[in-house]
Amino acid sequence: MFILTTAPGFTDLARAELRQAQPDAFFFPDIAPGVLCADGDFFALADKWRQNPPIFTRHICPALTTVSLTQTASDLTNLQTAVAGLRDLIEPEFPFSVQTRIFADGPLRPFDVNNALADFIKTETGAPLDVRRPFQILSVVITQDTAYLGVSLTLHNLSDWAGGVRRFAREKGQISRAEFKLLEALEIFGIDLPPRGTALDLGAAPGGWTRVLRQSEQYVTAVDPANLHPSLQADKQVRHKPMTAEIYLLNDPDPFDLIVNDMRLDARDSARLMVEYAPFLYPQGQAIMTFKLPKNNRTAVLDHSFNILRQAYRIANARQLFHNRSEITIHLTK
Numbered sequence: 493m494f495i496l497t498t499a500p501g502f503t504d505l506a507r508a509e510l511r512q513a514q515p516d517a518f519f520f521p522d523i524a525p526g527v528l529c530a531d532g533d534f535f536a537l538a539d540k541w542r543q544n545p546p547i548f549t550r551h552i553c554p555a556l557t558t559v560s561l562t563q564t565a566s567d568l569t570n571l572q573t574a575v576a577g578l579r580d581l582i583e584p585e586f587p588f589s590v591q592t593r594i595f596a597d598g599p600l601r602p603f604d605v606n607n608a609l610a611d612f613i614k615t616e617t618g619a620p621l622d623v624r625r626p627f628q629i630l631s632v633v634i635t636q637d638t639a640y641l642g643v644s645l646t647l648h649n650l651s652d653w654a655g656g657v658r659r660f661a662r663e664k665g666q667i668s669r670a671e672f673k674l675l676e677a678l679e680i681f682g683i684d685l686p687p688r689g690t691a692l693d694l695g696a697a698p699g700g701w702t703r704v705l706r707q708s709e710q711y712v713t714a715v716d717p718a719n720l721h722p723s724l725q726a727d728k729q730v731r732h733k734p735m736t737a738e739i740y741l742l743n744d745p746d747p748f749d750l751i752v753n754d755m756r757l758d759a760r761d762s763a764r765l766m767v768e769y770a771p772f773l774y775p776q777g778q779a780i781m782t783f784k785l786p787k788n789n790r791t792a793v794l795d796h797s798f799n800i801l802r803q804a805y806r807i808a809n810a811r812q813l814f815h816n817r818s819e820i821t822i823h824l825t826k
């Protein structure tokens with residue numbers, strides 16, 4: 493048994509991804525909106541998805557054992573007993589972490605469960621606790637009457653974060669929430685920006701992505717008919733082109749190390765524009781873009797948009813990240 497997490501409005505697409513990867517898997521009733529429980533071979537699935545990650549399934553973890561809960565103080569002791577049964581799965585020489593998610597009203601709090609079970613594992617196995625860079629994870633998912641527990645390697649879970657929930661702290665000077673989207677994409681897709689690289693930001697206003705790129709010392713050409721935030725207007729390393737991406741194409745663009753595109757456009761039109769911009773990306777360059785998803789025919793629109801992109805790019809990764817709403821984020825190389 494295992495638990496899959498997706499954005500609540502996208503469970504149908506996550507189910508389809510699992511059915512495609514494991515046609516024999518079947519679903520139990522959902523644990524919570526966007527939290528699905530299924531039966532199948534977790535480790536075979538995890539290996540398959542590690543090579544070829546799904547788009548809409550954000551996180552998976554095994555449920556190797558369950559504990560009946562009463563939502564009283566004795567639950568913690570019963571959880572420890574269950575963990576004792578899993579101790580042989582924990583490699584003593586490698587760092588571990590406990591990730592607890594709670595979908596119930598009761599006395600248990602994630603922090604308390606994490607601490608109690610981590611102390612127990614340290615004492616029982618001698619494995620070091622490292623919540624930032626764990627090699628292995630005990631995942632605990634708690635509902636009103638049942639806890640699901642399982643141990644897996646971090647790389648099996650599709651995300652290092654519990655449920656794929658990657659939060660960033662709000663910063664002074666932040667321009668838009670969209671900044672989190674780019675920060676998450678850079679981290680999850682493992683993209684290193686070149687020192688003092690040149691970046692093209694299509695659909696830049698009000699300028700959150702441009703600000704993130706400036707923090708990595710990129711010189712940014714920001715294309716958007718709308719105004720940029722005043723803090724960027726004063727920045728000499730930001731060149732604002734107050735026009736559409738279609739018009740900027742006719743203005744002899746420079747070559748860039750990075751093209752980012754968060755334009756509010758139909759995904760197919762956005763993909764076509766990216767193909768037209770491909771000649772202005774250096775051969776080793778990379779691109780990050782979002783596809784805004786329609787309410788209907790999402791799969792057909794996505795497939796069509798990916799096919800357009802393939803005319804000029806390799807699709808290195810496509811994921812619905814925690815900070816994506818009705819959209820996905822795509823990493824492209826040439």
Ligand SMILES: C[S@@+](CC[C@H](N)C(=O)[O-])C[C@H]1O[C@@H](n2cnc3c(N)ncnc32)[C@H](O)[C@@H]1O
Pocket residue numbers: 667668670671694695696697698699700701702715716717718735736737738754755756757
């Ligand atoms: C979601 S906002 C971008 C937010 C931005 N990434 C940030 O971090 O602040 C979408 C932007 O796309 C711009 N846009 C839509 N169509 C465009 C086009 N054809 N060319 C350039 N910009 C476009 C809109 O003006 C809008 O500012």
